[in-house]
Amino acid sequence: MDWLLEPFQLGLMRRALMASLLVSATCSLLGVYVVLRRMAFLSEAVAHTTLPGIVIAYFNKWNLLAGAVIAAILTAIGIGWLGRGQKLREDTAIGIVYSGMFALGIVMISSSKNFMDFTHMLVGNVLGVSNQDLVGIAIVCFVVCGTLWAVGKELLLSTVDPLHSQTIGLSVQRMRYILLILLALSVVTAIQAVGVVLTTALMVTPAATATLITKRLKWVFFWSVTCSFASSIIGWYVSYYYEVSAGGAIVLSCTSLFGLVYLAHRAGLFHRGHHVEDQTEFASEEF
Helix, strand or coil: CHHHHHHHHCHHHHHHHHHHHHHHHHHHHHHHHHHHCCCHHHHHHHHHHCHHHHHHHHHCCCCHHHHHHHHHHHHHHHHHHHCHHHCCCHHHHHHHHHHHHHHHHHHHHHHHCCHHHHHHHHHCCHHHCCHHHHHHHHHHHHHHHHHHHHHHHHHHHHHHCHHHHHHCCCCHHHHHHHHHHHHHHHHHHHHHHHHHHHHHHHHHHHHHHHHHHCCCHHHHHHHHHHHHHHHHHHHHHHHHHHCCCHHHHHHHHHHHHHHHHHHHHHCCCCCCCCCHHHCCHHHHHHC
């Protein structure tokens, strides 16, 4: 029993666990929409395009989280604006903004002549989360969860049946912007935990795992959060006792859990019917 309680004696470990759980809740809930909309590349793009915002904030001695948030939101709005009206495919818009912003960040970093200053943002440093950072992460979690509670049904309907959404007067474009901005906020908080490189895995893998377990949407959300929480706790313990990167340990736990569920699914232990991405009845469940 002592080995379970020992990490809690350190304040930095307690903050790290709380931050990991808050980030997990935010990312796993949004991750369901990301998986349903096939937007995994978008989460990757938003994570990398925060780099110039982080660098600018660092040079001006501003809060790095604030710089990342501004860059991420501008990226989300830019992608939404370029992809509006089907004039440009969304994946093309993502590629343009992604490559441009990331290249800008690299140029800025190279001008500083000190890559080590930004290493913790690239690979994550959840053990370095301060009380102020924890408050910021909690606020983002509250905003994201509150918004999903308020417009979750509309987001769901615009995801699985955009034509019906337009028929009943729901603005699909507005829902898309809301999702993009929420995604930007979640990605920024995840960067503090697992870094730019691993953020997409934290958002996509738990949701993908959940879709292998069940086809009912409310349970997909439940299992996505559960898998994310379990991975965070396991990764937290692994990081403490084996002295490895907490972010890397959390993501590897996510991946390992997905592998186990995938093997169980292939063995026929989960009889879900059709894949969750093809189930339009999810919308009718909620409306």
